[in-house]
Amino acid sequence: MSDWEQLQAEWQRAGERAAADATQLIAKARRGRLVHRLIEGAVAGAALLITAAALRHAGNPFEAALGLIVGIAIAALWVQHGRLRVKEDGAVSESSLMHLDVLASVCRQQVRLARFVRIVLGLELVFLTPWWVIGSRIHHRTLLDPAFWLTVWLPAAGMVAVFVWSVRMRRRARAELAAVERLRAEFEASA
Numbered sequence: 671m672s673d674w675e676q677l678q679a680e681w682q683r684a685g686e687r688a689a690a691d692a693t694q695l696i697a698k699a700r701r702g703r704l705v706h707r708l709i710e711g712a713v714a715g716a717a718l719l720i721t722a723a724a725l726r727h728a729g730n731p732f733e734a735a736l737g738l739i740v741g742i743a744i745a746a747l748w749v750q751h752g753r754l755r756v757k758e759d760g761a762v763s764e765s766s767l768m769h770l771d772v773l774a775s776v777c778r779q780q781v782r783l784a785r786f787v788r789i790v791l792g793l794e795l796v797f798l799t800p801w802w803v804i805g806s807r808i809h810h811r812t813l814l815d816p817a818f819w820l821t822v823w824l825p826a827a828g829m830v831a832v833f834v835w836s837v838r839m840r841r842r843a844r845a846e847l848a849a850v851e852r853l854r855a856e857f858e859a860s861a
Contacts, residue, residue, distance in 0.1 A: 714748040740797040780843030787836040
């Protein structure tokens with residue numbers, strides 16, 4: 671076998687491995703997109719359910735109006751976020767850089783999901799803080815009361831945990847997006 675044939679065989683094997691790797695990366699990115707859609711729906715749905723449950727026990731018309739506004743804002747944000755996601759998903763081209771486009775799209779969606787989660791949590795706090803304060807006064811709950819722990823501290827701890835998760839996801843997604851952009855630049859420079 672000549673040197674040229676040997677080099678050609680190595681080059682073809684490398685191309686086949688790269689194609690297999692790209693297929694795996696695309697499949698992983700698509701699964702990641704599905705997971706992010708499910709998380710987005712779970713966060714928005716839970717926030718709407720919590721708001722609706724809290725509205726049933728609103729202490730005054732101000733609380734009821736605030737809860738209604740927050741619920742509408744969360745629903746509108748969810749719809750807008752979904753429209754952006756669909757628009758971006760449709761923009762992924764069928765070019766040779768498709769796997770990089772899909773990976774970059776997933777990273778951008780992760781960054782937006784993190785922002786969405788933080789906005790929803792902020793809206794929830796706008797409504798739940800007065801609800802917690804007024805509810806504690808009406809029900810005469812103390813800091814050590816088990817009902818106070820179930821209605822205030824446990825949800826607050828959950829919100830903090832979801833917030834920390836969103837910050838970590840955003841940081842990781844931005845780093846991955848930078849890596850994808852570096853790969854894109856290297857690929858375009860070599861082409």
